[in-house]
Amino acid sequence: MPTIEEILKAMSTVQEPELGRDLVVLNMVKDIEADGSRVSLKIELTTPACPMKEKMLAEAEAALKRLPGVSETKVEFTHRVLGQKPVPEKGSLPGVKNILAxxxxxxxxxxxxxxxxxxxxxxxxxxxxxxxxxxxxxxxxPLMMGVNGRPEGVDGKLIPLKAHGVKIMSWGFVADEGAPLIWRGPMVHGAVKKLLQDTQWGELDYLVVDLPPGTGDAPLTLIQIVPLAGVVVVTTPQDVALLDGARGIQMFRKFKVPVLGLVENMSGFTCPHCQKETQIFSKGGGEKEASRLKIPFIGALPLDPDIVKAGDTGVPIVIGQPKTSQAKAIRWMAQIVAGQISVANMAAE
Ligand SMILES: Nc1ncnc2c1ncn2[C@@H]1O[C@H](COP(=O)(O)OP(=O)(O)OP(=O)(O)O)[C@@H](O)[C@H]1O
Ligand SMILES: [Mg+2]
Structure with missing residues (x-):
């Protein structure tokens, strides 16, 4: 039966690919148990959305099986999501570890x-x-997540609604239906801030913020209210040229908000009848521009009628059609982003 030291030595041959160090140095190996020829342990991930999970699992099992006398292994994952570094001069949302716009x-x-x-x-x-x-x-x-209703108020805070495993808050839940909104900058700023801070988010690993259109005020408002772990930029192929000039990216950089990735959306269209691909808005410019601007390119999504249907019926494509290449592309994007946030948080610890 191997000793704990031998097991740790074996695990020190396994790297966390994104963090670039071994699992033992990173203190990620937990709950080691050896019983005869059977070894079990847990790998504590910095995010359950780790894109390299499967690779680490395979390498850990192989490393354990190389130990003399070990024939059975059980490697499981746990997680402890790291939070972004607090910025004292900015407000924070209690319990929310990372905010991603x-x-x-x-x-x-x-x-x-x-x-x-x-x-x-x-x-x-x-x-x-x-x-x-x-x-x-x-x-x-509300439409895209298929949820509507009035959030309950408890102790002066609003309880978010829940759909597809996500806690959601939207102005659409609290505004009077049909009421015209002719608000200007400062009022919008105040409303966004109030709704964000008055929501009882509870413990969250990630809060994703869907910004409104507009290059300046909306992201600036958010940057001023709370510290951001990072931002994901979406562009269509025909708007790629706008990226550089847009105030947004420059502003994120100025405020030291990491730009975690660029998504090229509506990139190419495959005809469902003849399977032929048409570059309606051209394709591929996003990747080139991302590399020029030194933003990680995290993937492309085609122009796809199923994505529209998913949005209109309130079931995101990752939930409704998880096996499609579009859903897989988004799962990968989310994992890459979560991985990058982990790397940054680890470096800041
Ligand atoms: N890859 C895609 N293929 C086909 N339709 C898409 C795709 N991505 C988004 N759409 C559709 O395009 C429309 C606009 O998308 P969406 O509302 O997500 O954009 P937005 O940037 O948030 O818009 P706004 O600036 O108004 O907030 C929606 O009807 C949506 O379903
Ligand atoms: Mg929108």
Whole structure:
């Protein structure tokens, strides 16, 4: 039967690929048990949405099986999600570890679609997730997540509604239906801040914020209210050229908010009848531009009628059609983003 030291030595040959160090140095190996030829242990991940989970599992099992006398292994995952570093001069949301915004320099490019799917995807991976709809003028999240109703008020706080494993708050839940919104900058700023802070989010690993269209005020408001772990930028191929000039990305950089990834949405269209791909808005520019701007390119989503249907019926494609390549692409994006947040938080510890 191997000793604990021998097991740890074996596990020190397994790297956490994103953090670039071994599991023992990172103190990720927990609950080691050896019983005859059987060894079990847990790997404590920094996020359950770790994109390298399967790789680590295979390597850990192989390393244990190389130990003399070991024939049976049981490697399981647990997690302890690290939170972003607090910024004392900014408010924080109690219990919320990481706030992640979804931004685009233009309207209608798929921010809400990406935000809803990222949130649902992180929840599918076992993270505790919130989704905040910061679009006061056109809140789309209730429709896209298939949830509506009046949030309950408890002790002066609003209890978020829940759908697809995600806690959700939207102006759409609290505004009077049909009431026209002709608010200007400062009032919108106040309303976003109040709704975000007056929501009883509870313990969240990630709060995804769906920003409204607009290059300036909306992200600035958010940056001023709370510290952000990062931002995901959505663009369509034809708007790629706007990225550089848009105030948004420059502003995120100025305020030291990491730009975690670029998504090229509505990238190419495959005809469901003849399977032929058409580059309606061209394709691929996002990847080039991301590399030029030194933003990680985290994937492309095609123009897809199923994505529209998913949005209109309130079931994000990662939930409703999990086996499609679109859903898999989004799951991967969410994991890459969660991984990057972990790396940054680990470095800051
Ligand atoms: N990859 C896609 N394929 C097809 N339709 C899409 C795709 N992504 C988004 N859409 C559709 O495009 C429309 C706009 O998307 P969405 O509301 O997510 O954009 P947005 O950037 O949040 O818009 P706004 O600026 O108004 O907030 C929606 O009807 C949505 O279903
Ligand atoms: Mg939107």
């Amino acid at each position: 979804v931004y685009a320099c233009k309207g209608g490019v798929g921010k809400s679609t990406v935000a809803a799917n990222l949130a649902a995807s992180l929840a599918l991976d076992g993270c505790s997730v919130g989704l905040f709809d910061a679009d006061i003028h056109g809140p789309n999240i």
